[in-house]
Amino acid sequence: MERRPQGDNPLFSRNRMKLGVMAINCSHGSTPTLAEEAWPMRWADNVRVAQMMDAAGMEALLPVGRWKGYGGATDFNNRTFETLTWAAGIAAVTEHLAIFSTLHVPLYHPVQAAKQVATIDHISGGRFVLNIVCGWFRNEFEMFGAPWRDHDERYAYAEEWLALVRRLWTADEAFDHDGKYFQGKALWSQPKPVQAPFPPIMNAGSSPVGQRFSATNCDMNFVMLRQKDEETDRAQIQNLKGMAAEAGRPSQCWIHVYVVCRESEAEARAYLDHYVREKGDWAAVDNMLSIFGMQSETLEPAVMEAFRFHFIAGHGGYPLVGTAEQIVDQIDRLSAMGVDGMLMSWVDYENECRQWIDEVMPLMVQAGQREAFTPA
Numbered sequence: 001m002e003r004r005p006q007g008d009n010p011l012f013s014r015n016r017m018k019l020g021v022m023a024i025n026c027s028h029g030s031t032p033t034l035a036e037e038a039w040p041m042r043w044a045d046n047v048r049v050a051q052m053m054d055a056a057g058m059e060a061l062l063p064v065g066r067w068k069g070y071g072g073a074t075d076f077n078n079r080t081f082e083t084l085t086w087a088a089g090i091a092a093v094t095e096h097l098a099i100f101s102t103l104h105v106p107l108y109h110p111v112q113a114a115k116q117v118a119t120i121d122h123i124s125g126g127r128f129v130l131n132i133v134c135g136w137f138r139n140e141f142e143m144f145g146a147p148w149r150d151h152d153e154r155y156a157y158a159e160e161w162l163a164l165v166r167r168l169w170t171a172d173e174a175f176d177h178d179g180k181y182f183q184g185k186a187l188w189s190q191p192k193p194v195q196a197p198f199p200p201i202m203n204a205g206s207s208p209v210g211q212r213f214s215a216t217n218c219d220m221n222f223v224m225l226r227q228k229d230e231e232t233d234r235a236q237i238q239n240l241k242g243m244a245a246e247a248g249r250p251s252q253c254w255i256h257v258y259v260v261c262r263e264s265e266a267e268a269r270a271y272l273d274h275y276v277r278e279k280g281d282w283a284a285v286d287n288m289l290s291i292f293g294m295q296s297e298t299l300e301p302a303v304m305e306a307f308r309f310h311f312i313a314g315h316g317g318y319p320l321v322g323t324a325e326q327i328v329d330q331i332d333r334l335s336a337m338g339v340d341g342m343l344m345s346w347v348d349y350e351n352e353c354r355q356w357i358d359e360v361m362p363l364m365v366q367a368g369q370r371e372a373f374t375p376a
């Protein structure tokens with residue numbers, strides 16, 4: 001297949017607010033709720049959502065890299081499709097949108113990862129994007145017997161890993177590598193990815209070291225907004241973009257949003273309350289907090305309660321709750337803060353994504369946030 005510049009990837013569309021969906025490869029997606037319409041996660045449903053987004057001209061579909069669930073009555077995220085094989089399958093049944101994989105760098109050898117990514121880039125015709133994560137949950141690593149390095153060292157490891165993978169994607173001759181974490185002789189990978197010089201890289205580091213890694217090594221940062229107030233969020237994004245610019249890299253900032261869109265704001269708020277307060281899986285949240293080592297004694301009860309609510313509402317994402325018009329106004333504010341794209345989640349992906357396409361996207365076009373989509 002002929003090579004294409006990375007800039008042709010749909011990720012670099014001209015739309016002021018780019019759109020994607022996340023976590024459809026996981027049972028209950030981003031929402032640990034016992035509401036009946038919660039995401040069951042079957043392959044046929046994944047394909048339907050992917051094809052619906054594709055036909056609507058959205059830019060991105062991201063799977064979450066998860067190896068073990070959080071327990072609770074939902075056994076939240078206990079069933080998850082492996083992200084690279086999932087991406088290969090989705091790439092084969094879509095035509096337009098960028099397909100992501102999330103890959104834990106300590107669990108995939110660079111030689112293997114370089115070839116797997118190149119393969120998916122060929123299947124997708126140059127629409128692949130790699131989201132690299134360094135490890136979040138120790139219990140997942142224990143299944144592999146993989147080393148659980150100190151927090152900051154995980155990013156030093158990721159830096160060598162990424163440089164090696166990029167070299168494999170570009171080297172015209174075999175090369176030896178003698179690094180701190182990897183040693184090998186006559187390293188080689190063919191075919192090269194379709195995208196030249198290689199596919200875009202995303203990272204969601206949120207610690208100071210993680211953010212620096214992301215801004216200076218990657219093409220896009222997946223930001224967890226602190227959500228204290230608009231000024232703090234704006235500063236967080238500008239800081240990331242500033243670090244990237246200093247390193248001579250353009251960098252997009254994307255965020256995760258959870259969406260509840262209804263005819264009236266009251267209806268939207270009532271539904272949010274229903275799936276969180278009445279049907280939420282509070283035990284799953286508590287399990288997650290304990291995996292993180294967060295103890296209720298160290299946090300104010302009100303802060304803890306807000307955190308738990310927010311996690312059930314949409315995995316701590318940014319809330320877009322209200323009517324289609326209110327949501328489009330909110331998107332204007334996010335765009336003004338420097339947000340380039342949003343990865344969305346809903347309780348009921350299939351019906352609510354359809355609603356987004358029919359009711360919200362036309363308003364986004366009217367508001368100048370996006371262009372109307374005409375398939376090539």
Ligand SMILES: Cc1cc2nc3c(=O)[nH]c(=O)nc-3n(C[C@H](O)[C@H](O)[C@H](O)COP(=O)(O)O)c2cc1C
Pocket residue numbers: 063064065066102104132133134135136137203204205206207208209210211222223224256
């Ligand atoms: C929106 C979002 C999605 C993430 N997705 C994953 C994931 O799929 N798998 C994973 O292991 N970590 C995931 N992470 C964790 C990040 O890679 C990162 O470890 C986390 O934000 C903590 O930052 P730090 O590593 O700089 O401390 C995600 C983080 C965010 C904010």
